[in-house]
Amino acid sequence: xxxxxxxxxxxxxxxxxxxxxxxxxxxxxxxxxxxxxxxxxxxxxxxxxxxxxxxxxxxxxxxxxxxxxxxxxxxxxxxxxxxxxxxxxxxxxxxxxxxxxxxxxxxxxxxxxxxxxxxxxxxxxxxxxxxxxxxxxxxxxxxxxxxxxxxxxxxxxxxxxxxxxxxxxxxxxxxxxxxxxxxxxxxxxxxxxxxxxxxxxxxxxxxxxxxxxxxxxxxxxxxxxxxxxxxx
Amino acid sequence: xxxxxxxxxxxxxxxxxxxxxxxxxxxxxxxxxxxxxxxxxxxxxxxxxxxxxxxxxxxxxxxxxxxxxxxxxxxxxxxxxx
Numbered sequence: 001x002x003x004x005x006x007x008x009x010x011x012x013x014x015x016x017x018x019x020x021x022x023x024x025x026x027x028x029x030x031x032x033x034x035x036x037x038x039x040x041x042x043x044x045x046x047x048x049x050x051x052x053x054x055x056x057x058x059x060x061x062x063x064x065x066x067x068x069x070x071x072x073x074x075x076x077x078x079x080x081x082x083x084x085x086x087x088x089x090x091x092x093x094x095x096x097x098x099x100x101x102x103x104x105x106x107x108x109x110x111x112x113x114x115x116x117x118x119x120x121x122x123x124x125x126x127x128x129x130x131x132x133x134x135x136x137x138x139x140x141x142x143x144x145x146x147x148x149x150x151x152x153x154x155x156x157x158x159x160x161x162x163x164x165x166x167x168x169x170x171x172x173x174x175x176x177x178x179x180x181x182x183x184x185x186x187x188x189x190x191x192x193x194x195x196x197x198x199x200x201x202x203x204x205x206x207x208x209x210x211x212x213x214x215x216x217x218x219x220x221x222x223x224x225x226x227x228x229x230x231x232x
Numbered sequence: 233x234x235x236x237x238x239x240x241x242x243x244x245x246x247x248x249x250x251x252x253x254x255x256x257x258x259x260x261x262x263x264x265x266x267x268x269x270x271x272x273x274x275x276x277x278x279x280x281x282x283x284x285x286x287x288x289x290x291x292x293x294x295x296x297x298x299x300x301x302x303x304x305x306x307x308x309x310x311x312x313x314x
Contacts, residue, residue, distance in 0.1 A: 058302055065299065094302065101304040108248050148245060148305060182246070 001228040003029040004042040006072070006088075008063045013049035013085065016205040021046070024208050024218055025225045034066040043228050044081035045072060047088030049141070049203060059102065059144040060090030069095050081125055081224060082197040086142055089189070089199030098190055098199045099157070100149030102142075106182025110143040114213060115180050117165040117188045117202055118172050124164055124191050125227035126198045126220050135172045136165075136216035138202035140180055145201040147183035147190075157190055165189035165200055233278040233285065234313040235292035239301045240271035274300055285312055 003021045007014045014031060021029040032045065039045060052063035063069065069091070076082050076097055084092040092098045105111060119127055119134040130136075149157070157163050165188040169178040179186045181201070189200025204217030241247050247269050254268035276295065278288050289312050296308040 057300070061299070061302065093304075099304075101302055103245065103305060104248050106246070106248055108252055146246075146248075150304075182248075 004045040008052035011050035047084040049086030060094040064094035084199035118168040129223040145181040235276040237274040
């Protein structure tokens with residue numbers, strides 16, 4: 001199995017993602033520059049966090065129009081796996097690969113803290129080794145993480161079991177106080193209808209070493225690796 | 233010729249920046265402000281003689297739809313200045 005980490009001007013979590021794949025997942029991984037368009041040899045790509053294009057216009061808007069994203073759409077349509085983290089989630093929404101949008105945080109602050117998220121569905125290629133109700137401790141660092149969508153989209157996400165993570169407190173209770181950015185329905189991450197594209201605001205790649213305060217992120221990368229191994 | 237594009241948040245989408253601006257305006261003593269919504273304004277200068285007015289409008293509307301606005305959360309309005 002081979003992973004790719006897409007790099008835009010302004011990406012800054014690309015090396016963290018690369019490190020996790022090479023060190024903890026133990027698989028080959030390449031950086032993919034945003035002007036490259038050949039994703040052929042990859043089984044999964046990660047769209048990392050950062051501030052692509054300086055968040056000009058809207059976070060993720062300009063990156064969603066870059067050459068590599070046309071290839072990512074085709075890659076996703078072929079059933080390959082796409083993981084968007086933070087700015088990556090914003091880019092996937094802007095590209096139309098995931099529904100909804102991420103707007104300025106409710107309190108306007110850039111939030112940079114550890115949060116808890118509850119696994120809402122283990123029925124995705126990214127959460128297969130986790131259980132519904134599991135609580136993960138993952139850091140967030142964003143100014144535009146406030147997930148919004150219309151009522152029809154929210155209904156559809158619920159009906160199709162596509163809300164993957166919700167912000168919660170340490171005990172797994174979803175409360176408004178535990179919602180760091182005002183996201184609708186406390187949504188921290190969702191997946192596509194075909195379940196092979198996921199976006200989340202928290203940073204699992206920054207939570208893979210006990211030294212960094214949490215290793216709960218490994219469950220997500222480990223699940224993806226298991227999915228890929230089963231397909232190989 | 234110039235295309236002016238106004239992008240505003242859809243009704244019902246929370247605008248925390250607008251709220252903060254409203255609060256600041258009220259701190260200055262302005263009364264009777266019911267709501268402030270923040271938007272974006274773009275001026276797109278068309279190359280001389282490249283497009284007629286109708287085609288310029290169509291092009292600006294397409295740019296607004298595809299790039300300048302995110303239709304999930306924003307509305308847009310285009311004006312053409314000859």
